[in-house]
Amino acid sequence: MQKRIRSSHLLAALACLAAFQVQADPGSFSFTTGLDYSTGKYGGTSSTTIWYLPLTGKYETDAWAFKLTVPYIRITGPGNIIREVGTLGSAGERTTQSGTGDVVASATYNLSGGRGASTVVDLTGKVKFGTADDTKGLGTGKNDYAVQLDGFWTVSRFTALGTVGYKVLGDPPGSDLRNVFYGTLGFSYKFTPQTSAGLIADVREKTTQTGDRQEELTLFLSQKYSQNWKAQFYVVKGYTDSSPSGGGGAMVTYSF
Secondary structure, three states, X not given: OOOOOOOOHHHHHHHHHHHHHHOOOOOEEEEEEEEEEEEEOOOOOOOEEEEEEEEEEEEEEOOEEEEEEEEEEEEEEOOOEEOOOEEOOOXXXXXXXXXXXXXXXXXXXXXXXXXXXXXXXXXXXXEEOOOOOHHHOOOOOOOEEEEEEEEEEEEOOEEEEEXXXXXXXXXXXXXXXXXXXXXXXXXXXXXXXXXXXXXXXXXXXXXXXXXXXXXXXXEEEEEEOOOOEEEXXXXXXXXXXXOOOEEEEEEEEEEO
């Protein structure tokens, strides 16, 4: 049975929320890095542990935002679990593989709202290039394409957020992956101008006929330390075989 593992659109939702709360000036650059950890058996008998360290550059100007992520990934497990895809092939001996992950590029256009607006709607197109070494099980070697709509609605100290998207998955040899709809729904509460926290529910359709859909819940804390620096911390709980049993991570962003 094909199992899916933790997807990156949850990380994107956290990053989008952080960017919305800070609202960088037009024509600004930012760099984000961090560490994401997840572990689970994904319906099998042996656990798989994944460390994911992205380096993201972002440029915002007027209604547009452009982003490029180059990650490092380290996977320990039976060798048949691919991040964001699931089980490909048969389980083997436990190994540890590491290297450069799949490069992701995206472009976002602000459809409605903007700096200081209480309601914001963004449209994003995204390409995941199959740059990770598929012989090591770090990726599929194929490109994926996605389009998503993000919305934010702020009332006083509360911000509600939602995402709906569609992803086209490239098929590696011997597999037939399904294209999937995905979405997030959550909220944040601003305790102070510098500190906020919230909860995000993350779901995605199954990628194979016999697989399971993804269901996760994420609790996060955002902290702004200065005009240039901010950080975000989160923990994750999965509720299906396609989700990790647990995980968490941290991101730090420098804007200029």
